Amino acid sequence: xxxxxxxxxxxxxxxxxxxxxxxxxxxxxxxxxxxxxxxxxxxxxxxxxxxxxxxxxxxxxxxxxxxxxxxxxxxxxxxxxxxxxxxxxxxxxxxxxxxxxxxxxxxxxxxxxxxxxxxxxxxxxxxxxxxxxxxxxxxxxxxxxxxxxxxxxxxxxxxxxxxxxxxxxxxxxxxxxxxxxxxxxxxxxxxxxxxxxxxxxxxxxxxxxxxxxxxxxxxxxxxxxxxxxxxxxxxxxxxxxxxxxxxxxxxxxxxxxxxxxxxxxxx
Amino acid sequence: xxxxxxxxxxxxxxxxxxxxxxxxxxxxxxxxxxxxxxxxxxxxxxxxxxxxxxxxxxxxxxxxxxxxxxxxxxxxxxxxxxxxxxxxxxxxxxxxxxxxxxxxxxxxxxxxxxxxxxxxxxxxxxxxxxxxxxxxxxxxxxxxxxxxxxxxxxxxxxxxxxxxxxxxxxxxxxxxxxxxxxxxxxxxxxxxxxxxxxxxxxxxxxxxxxxxxxxxxxxxxxxxxxxxxxxxxxxxxxxxxxxxxxxxxxxxxxxxxxxxxxxxxxx
Numbered sequence: 001x002x003x004x005x006x007x008x009x010x011x012x013x014x015x016x017x018x019x020x021x022x023x024x025x026x027x028x029x030x031x032x033x034x035x036x037x038x039x040x041x042x043x044x045x046x047x048x049x050x051x052x053x054x055x056x057x058x059x060x061x062x063x064x065x066x067x068x069x070x071x072x073x074x075x076x077x078x079x080x081x082x083x084x085x086x087x088x089x090x091x092x093x094x095x096x097x098x099x100x101x102x103x104x105x106x107x108x109x110x111x112x113x114x115x116x117x118x119x120x121x122x123x124x125x126x127x128x129x130x131x132x133x134x135x136x137x138x139x140x141x142x143x144x145x146x147x148x149x150x151x152x153x154x155x156x157x158x159x160x161x162x163x164x165x166x167x168x169x170x171x172x173x174x175x176x177x178x179x180x181x182x183x184x185x186x187x188x189x190x191x192x193x194x195x196x197x198x199x200x201x202x203x204x205x206x207x208x209x210x211x212x213x214x215x216x217x218x219x220x221x222x223x224x225x226x227x228x229x230x231x232x233x234x235x236x237x238x239x240x241x242x243x244x245x246x247x248x249x250x251x252x253x254x255x256x257x258x259x260x261x262x263x264x265x266x267x
Numbered sequence: 268x269x270x271x272x273x274x275x276x277x278x279x280x281x282x283x284x285x286x287x288x289x290x291x292x293x294x295x296x297x298x299x300x301x302x303x304x305x306x307x308x309x310x311x312x313x314x315x316x317x318x319x320x321x322x323x324x325x326x327x328x329x330x331x332x333x334x335x336x337x338x339x340x341x342x343x344x345x346x347x348x349x350x351x352x353x354x355x356x357x358x359x360x361x362x363x364x365x366x367x368x369x370x371x372x373x374x375x376x377x378x379x380x381x382x383x384x385x386x387x388x389x390x391x392x393x394x395x396x397x398x399x400x401x402x403x404x405x406x407x408x409x410x411x412x413x414x415x416x417x418x419x420x421x422x423x424x425x426x427x428x429x430x431x432x433x434x435x436x437x438x439x440x441x442x443x444x445x446x447x448x449x450x451x452x453x454x455x456x457x458x459x460x461x462x463x464x465x466x467x468x469x470x471x472x473x474x475x476x477x478x479x480x481x482x483x484x485x486x487x488x489x490x491x492x493x494x495x496x497x498x499x500x501x502x503x504x505x506x507x508x509x510x511x512x513x514x515x516x517x518x519x520x521x522x523x524x525x526x527x528x529x530x531x532x533x534x
Contacts, residue, residue: 014427015361039353041426050427051350051357057324058361080381083318083345086306090318094282094325113423114347156380159308160281160317 005032007071007224008059011041015050019062026063033059034071034102034189034222039078039110053087060095067098071189071224072171074106075131076124078114082156084131085138089158092166102189102222103132104171125177126150132168132184139165169222175204182208187220198223272299274338274491275326278308282317286329293330300326301338301369301456301489306345306377320354327362334365338456338491339438341373342398343391345381349423351398352405356425359433369456369489370399371438392444393417399435399451406432436489442471449475454487465490 006025008018022033037052052070059068075084088101105124112118119127130148137144138158146153170181171189181188182205190201206216230236273292275285289300304319319337326335342351355368372391379385386394397415404411405425413420437448438456448455449472457468473483497503 015357019361039349040424044424044426046426048427049353049425050360051320051353053318053321054324054354054358054361057321057326058328059324061325061328078347078350080345082306082380086316086318087321090282091321093317094286094321112421113349115419115421152382154379154382157307157311158316159311159313160315 003031003067004029005034005066005222006030008033008035010036010048010050010052010055011038012046012048014048015055015058018050018055019058022059022066022068023062026066031066033063033066033068034224035059035068037070037073037110038107039113042109056091056099057094060091060098065098067100068095069100069102069166069169071222072102072104072169074104074111074128075135076127076151077106077111077116080153081131081134081151082138082153085135085158086160088135088166089139089161092162093160096162100167100169100187100220101135102169102171103128103135103185104189105177121174123150125180128170128177129180129184132170135168136165136184167220169220172201172205175200178202178204179208181205182210182214182216182219183212184208187222189222189224191224192226270298270334271296272301272333272489273297275300275302277303277315277317277319277322278305279313279315281315282322282325285317285322286325289326289333290329293333298333300330300333300335301491302326302335304337304340304377305374306380309376323358323366324361327358327365332365334367335362336367336369336433336436338489339369339371339436341371341378341395342402343394343418344373344378344383347420348398348401348418349405349420352402352425353427355402355433356406356428359429360427363429367434367436367454367487368402369436369438370395370402370452371456372444388441390417392447395437395444396447396451399437402435403432403451434487436487439468439472442467445469445471446475448472449477449481449483449486450479451475454489456489456491458491459493 006022008022010018035052035056038049041049056068073084075081091099105128108118127150130151134146134151134153137146138156141158141161143155143157145155167186169187169189170177170185172178172181173190178188178201188205202221209216209219228236273289275289277285302319302323305316308316323335340351342348358366372395375385394417397418401413401418401420404413405423408425408428410422410424412422434453436454436456437444437452439445439448440457445455445468455472469488476483476486495503
C-alpha cells in the first residue's frame with residue numbers, strides 16, 4: 001500500500017514555515033516527510049537553506065506520527081559518518097519507529113564547502129559504502145574502529161541508541177548504486193524518471209537485496225515526484241517554480257495539495 | 268541580575284527525559300538551558316550520549332522562553348565550522364532571541380573519534396579562533412572563503428540567518444582563552460573554580476573586551492556549578508553521582524531543585 005509523503009524543501013524555504021507545512025500535510029493525510037539536507041540552495045534565488053538536523057528534532061515534536069528522515073544526507077564529506085550515526089540514533093530514540101536515515105553520495109554544491117577535491121562518481125560510491133559500514137557498525141552499540149580506503153574512525157561507541165536500529169535508505173539514480181542499496185541497506189530512494197529507467201533501477205535494487213538474503217518486495221522504495229496541484233490544469237501548470245528552477249525537487253505548501261489524496265488515480 | 272539556568276547533561280541522560288526535565292526546570296523558574304555536546308559520556312557507566320543538535324531543535328519547541336545553547340561545542344575537529352554556523356543560524360531563526368552558540372577548544376574524549384592527532388592546548392586555541400572567524404564571517408551572509416593555518420573553507424554562504432547573529436560565548440578556564448573570548452566574542456562560559464582563579468579569568472575576559480571596544484560589564488558570563496539540592500544537607504551530600512563521577516558537570520532532574528530559586532541567598 002503506497003504512502004503519500006511530503007518533500008520538505010529545506011533548500012528553498014525557511015525552517016518555521018516548513019514545520020507548519022509539515023503539520024498541515026500530516027493533517028491532510030500525508031504519511032511521511034522527506035527533508036532535504038543542503039548547505040546551499042540549488043540556485044541563490046531560492047534564498048534559504050536551513051540546517052536539517054535540528055529542524056528534524058523539532059519536526060518530530062511538531063507532528064504526531066509521520067515517518068521522516070533526511071532525503072538525503074551525505075555522510076562522507078561535510079559530516080563524518082560517526083556524527084551522522086549519532087544524529088540518526090538520537091532521533092530514532094526520540095521518535096520511536098518514525099525516523100529513517102537517507103544516505104547519498106553527495107552533491108558538490110554542498111560538500112565542496114569543507115574543501116578537498118571533488119572525486120568522480122566511482123570514488124563517491126566507495127566513500128558512501130564506507131560511511132554506511134561505519135554507521136552500521138556504530139548502530140550495533142559495540143566499540144568500533146574503522147580504517148577504509150577513504151574514511152577512518154578511531155575507537156568510538158554509540159551510547160544512545162534505539163532498541164532496533166533505524167532503517168537506512170540509499171538514494172540511487174543508477175543501477176550500480178541501486179544494487180548496493182539492496183545489498184547493504186533497507187530501502188531505496190530515487191527521483192522521478194522514465195518508467196523504463198525506474199524498472200531497471202528497481203530490478204538492480206531487488207537483485208542486490210536477494211543476494212543479501214533479503215525479501216525486496218517488502219523493502220521501502222521512496223519515489224520523489226514533482227507535483228504541481230491546483231483545481232484546474234491551467235493553474236497547476238502556471239506555477240512559476242517548475243519553469244524557473246528545473247532542478248527544484250519539491251515546491252509549495254501542502255495546503256495546495258489538500259485534495260491530492262482523492263486524485264491519486266489521476267496522478 | 269543573575270539568571271539561574273539548568274545544565275542539561277547530554278553526556279549522561281537520554282534525550283526524552285532531558286527534554287522533560289528542561290520543561291520542568293522552566294516551569295520552576297529557571298531561565299536558561301546549557302546543553303552538553305558530547306560524542307561519548309565522560310565514563311562508560313553514564314551510559315548515554317545523545318546528539319545535542321536535533322535535541323536543541325526539539326528543546327526550543329518544548330519550552331516557551333528559556334534561552335539555550337550548546338555548552339559547549341567544538342567547531343574545529345568533529346564538525347567543520349561551516350556546519351556549526353549553519354546549525355546555529357537555523358536554531359536562531361527558529362527560536363528568535365533564545366539561542367546562543369557556546370564554543371570551546373574540544374575534549375579528546377569526543378574529538379578523537381574522527382581521527383588525526385590531538386594537538387596541545389596552544390594549537391587547539393588557534394584552531395578555535397579560526398573556527399570562530401569562519402563562523403562570524405558566515406554569519407554576515409556574504410559569500411566567504413577561508414584559508415587559515417589549520418582550517419580551510421571553500422566559498423560558502425549562509426542563506427538562512429536571523430536578522431541579528433546569535434551571540435557567541437567562549438568556554439575558558441585559563442586567562443589566555445578568557446582574553447580571546449572578551450576580544451572576539453560576546454560572553455564567557457566557565458566551570459566553578461576557586462574565587463581567586465575566577466577573578467583572574469574575569470579580569471582577562473574584561474581586558475580582552477575593552478581592547479575590542481566593548482563594555483564587559485554587560486557581556487554575559489556563564490558559570491557552571493555542580494549542585495546537589497535536597498531538603499536536608501545530609502540527603503544532598505548522599506547523592507551518589509558526586510562521588511562516583513568526579514568530572515560530572517550536572518546531575519539529576521530539576522524536580523530535585525524545585526525550591527532552589529528561594530534558596531539563592533544560601534547557595
